[in-house]
Amino acid sequence: MARIIKEHQERRQELLDVAQELFYRKGYDSTSITDVIEAVGIAKGTFYHYFKSKEDLLDQIIERQTQGMDQTISPIVQDTDMNATQKFNMLHSEIAHYKAVNRDVMLLLTRVLYADANLLFMEKMMKHRILTVAPKLAEIISQGVEESVFDVEFTYYTAELILRMWASLGKDFGQIVLYEELNNYTKERYIQKCRVYENAAERMLGAEEGSLHMFDREALEVFFEG
Amino acid sequence: MARIIKEHQERRQELLDVAQELFYRKGYDSTSITDVIEAVGIAKGTFYHYFKSKEDLLDQIIERQTQGMDQTISPIVQDTDMNATQKFNMLHSEIAHYKAVNRDVMLLLTRVLYADANLLFMEKMMKHRILTVAPKLAEIISQGVEESVFDVEFTYYTAELILRMWASLGKDFGQIVLYEELNNYTKERYIQKCRVYENAAERMLGAEEGSLHMFDREALEVFFEG
């Protein structure tokens, strides 16, 4: 094979890019190392010059992914003009909006990511995300407690719990996409679930009923009917 | 190899028993089909006479496991002498008590089951259990709504949510067992988490504070200090 020499970081990023694209498109289990090296155009040994195992590659992809999230979230948390309720809603709507806009990509992604063959991928991603976001959300909750709009004892653990609920909702959605259909029946069911989750979050935080919005109704409509 | 003929169901159960024991002891991924057939004393082809794949074997083990649970839960739900709060607490304490009594087995189990190599096992188990228990718990919640001790709109989805929280707590515990230690610090942290979960359940259900008990404090003490 042609021998093309590149700088370490350049090759590493190239590998991460290609592998990530393959994992997203075909799934983690179904993507072999051979697939990756063929797509990049290097030999097996070269791959192991950069990553010590397939799982190491996955870890580093997730690491890189989560890094970007911090930059989206931090500004919201640090904003001094918003109250806690606004920040909470902003945090969730930001994500929901992104997903709604990139509907097709998200559907494709969901179809692959929530399959059984990607459990490891999802698990690692969730763990990482929760670890990243929970402290931020905890800050918001603390602010809310000070502003007396929330009533919570252990802010951090409550934050974790809410994020897990949020993840759970995502999983539910994944199941619908995978095993059911995007029709009016499933839509109504999913919306009900969302309401339950929203309500649960409000009650857990001791917030006023109807003050929190974890999902965007319109965005959902678009998702199911588009 | 000696040719020993058995009746279909007998051999099937034997395979399920042996495989289950191996999965529990070594984990799903780390147990190869060769391990199973060697432990039973049959040939590779014979295995595939009974199960169409390794995952099929796993599915059937979980199926068998979940069947037994229904018989433990149903009596509690159908009892006419208990109010909803009592039933709710009974449901949870039953499990917690069982776990505390079988501490060593549970620790061993936890150490294996919550490892990354068993994600598929755990995922399937959780899904199955939630599907089995959620309707029962929903019944209890409905009863509670009638008795005016709970205040819930969508009982089934709320039940699902509480069970997911419960599972999440188990996962947390699994992480402690796997990556940390059973000392006083982790114990206190875990107890705090339990309180947060308990409190969350109460608020979600609209129950009186302090009325629900999802875990047994004493049992936990034993678990961490024994």
Added chain:
DNA sequence: TTGTCACCGACCGACCGTCGGTCGGTATGT
């Protein structure tokens, strides 16, 4: 300035053991 030589590390690809799964055939009980 120019040649050369040692060295680093990016790169190669044949090879390995293990895995889940297949298949043609054999023994056994009815």
Added chain:
DNA sequence: ACATACCGACCGACGGTCGGTCGGTGACAA
């Protein structure tokens, strides 16, 4: 005779290893 429980050699794909190749770079001598 027929069904079926059983056997085990065999397969291809996988993740991972390893001994070796070769291009670029910097130190140093001519």
